[in-house]
Amino acid sequence: MLAFPQFDVNWLEIPEGHHRRKEWTQAVAEVTLAWLNDGGSVDIWIKHYQFVRQHALQSAWAHYIPEQLLPHLQYIRFGSGGRGEDSLYSDLDYAIVTTGRVNGEDVFDALHRFIRGVVDFGFPPCQGFVMGTNPRWIGSIVDWQRRIEQYLSYPDWENVRYLFMMIDGCPLFDFEAWWPVAALAYEGIRNSPFICWEMAHLGIHNTVPLSRFGHVQTERIEDVEYLQIKEGLINPVVHAVRLLAIVYQVQHLNTRERLRALAAGGQLAEDLASRVQLALTHGWQLRLRAQATDVLRGTVPTDKIVWSTLREAERTLTIEHLRAVRELERFVHRMFRKPR
Numbered sequence: 562m563l564a565f566p567q568f569d570v571n572w573l574e575i576p577e578g579h580h581r582r583k584e585w586t587q588a589v590a591e592v593t594l595a596w597l598n599d600g601g602s603v604d605i606w607i608k609h610y611q612f613v614r615q616h617a618l619q620s621a622w623a624h625y626i627p628e629q630l631l632p633h634l635q636y637i638r639f640g641s642g643g644r645g646e647d648s649l650y651s652d653l654d655y656a657i658v659t660t661g662r663v664n665g666e667d668v669f670d671a672l673h674r675f676i677r678g679v680v681d682f683g684f685p686p687c688q689g690f691v692m693g694t695n696p697r698w699i700g701s702i703v704d705w706q707r708r709i710e711q712y713l714s715y716p717d718w719e720n721v722r723y724l725f726m727m728i729d730g731c732p733l734f735d736f737e738a739w740w741p742v743a744a745l746a747y748e749g750i751r752n753s754p755f756i757c758w759e760m761a762h763l764g765i766h767n768t769v770p771l772s773r774f775g776h777v778q779t780e781r782i783e784d785v786e787y788l789q790i791k792e793g794l795i796n797p798v799v800h801a802v803r804l805l806a807i808v809y810q811v812q813h814l815n816t817r818e819r820l821r822a823l824a825a826g827g828q829l830a831e832d833l834a835s836r837v838q839l840a841l842t843h844g845w846q847l848r849l850r851a852q853a854t855d856v857l858r859g860t861v862p863t864d865k866i867v868w869s870t871l872r873e874a875e876r877t878l879t880i881e882h883l884r885a886v887r888e889l890e891r892f893v894h895r896m897f898r899k900p901r
Contacts, residue, residue: 562603563596565589573624573678582681590856593649593849603846607646614647617682619731619896625675630668633660636733639691643731644814649852651685652861657693658739661701669694691726696745705742713749720760724750728803731814750806760804761897768797769887777880779868791864794844797886798837801893816841837889840882
C-alpha cells in the first residue's frame with residue numbers, strides 16, 4: 562500500500578522547520594523509489610500524491626498570507642498542478658485573482674515569503690516566472706477578462722502560450738468565478754483556426770527527440786548524453802491532447818481523462834490513444850525515478866535522464882514510446898493547417 566509520510570504544518574513556523582521540510586521531502590523520495598522498484602503503479606502514485614501537494618500548498622498559503630489579505634486573494638494552480646499531474650519536484654506555476662480591493666504591491670511581500678516557504682516541499686519557483694509575483698499573473702476578474710481579450714486580439718506566439726496556460730488553471734480553493742474566465746480563453750482558442758495552428762506548428766511540431774529515421778536524439782553536456790524526458794516526451798503529449806480537447810470541447814483538465822474522452826468520442830483512434838497513454842505513463846515513471854534519485858543524492862532534481870543509465874530494454878521501450886508520441890505529434894500537425 563502506498564503511504565506518504567505526514568508533514569506537520571508547525572514546520573512552517575519553528576526555527577528548524579527548513580530542515581524538517583527537507584527531511585520530509587527525502588522521505589517522500591524514499592517511498593517513491595521503493596514503490597517504483599516494487600512495481601507500483603505510476604498512475605496510483607500520481608493520484609495519491611496530488612492530495613499531498615494540495616495539502617502542502619493550502620497549509621503554506623494559510624500560514625504565509627496575512628489573515629487580512631486572505632479574503633481578497635484566490636490562488637489558481639497552473640501547469641501540472643492544475644491538471645492533477647504534479648511530480649515530486651514540479652514547478653510552482655500559479656496565478657492570483659483578487660477582489661480588486663488590493664494591488665500587487667500590497668501582497669508581493671507575502672507572496673515572496675510563500676514562494677520561499679514551499680521550495681522545501683518540492684515546489685521550485687517557475688522558471689518562466691508564471692507566478693502571482695509577476696504583474697501579468699495577478700489581477701481582478703475584470704483585469705483577467707481584459708487580459709484575455711488583449712491576447713486574443715493580438716495572438717502572437719507569446720500571447721497564445723499564455724492563453725493555453727489558462728486552460729489548465731484550477732483554483733486551489735473553491736472559487737467558481739474562475740471558470741467563466743477560463744471559458745473566455747477556451748472559446749477564444751477553439752474559435753480561432755490561427756491560434757490552433759500556432760500551437761500545433763510552433764508548440765508541438767518537432768518537439769519529440771527522434772531523427773527522421775526514428776533514432777533517439779539526446780543532448781550532450783560535457784560528454785554525457787541526456788534525454789529531456791519532460792520536454793521531449795511528456796510535454797508533446799500534454800500539449801497535443803490539450804489542443805484536441807479544446808477543439809472537441811472536452812472539459813476535463815487531466816491529460817489521461819482528456820485522452821480517454823477523445824478516444825471514446827472517436828476523435829482519436831483508440832489504438833493511438835492507448836499507446837500514447839502508455840508512453841505518458843512511461844515518461845512520468847522515468848521522471849519520477851530521476852527526481853527521487855536526485856533528491857536522495859542532495860542534488861537539484863532535473864527533468865533530464867542520463868541515457869546510459871537505462872538498460873538496453875528500457876532504451877528500446879523508451880524509443881517505442883517516443884515513436885507513439887511522434888505519431889500523435891504528426892497527427893496534430895496534419896490536422897491544423899495554416900489559415901489562408
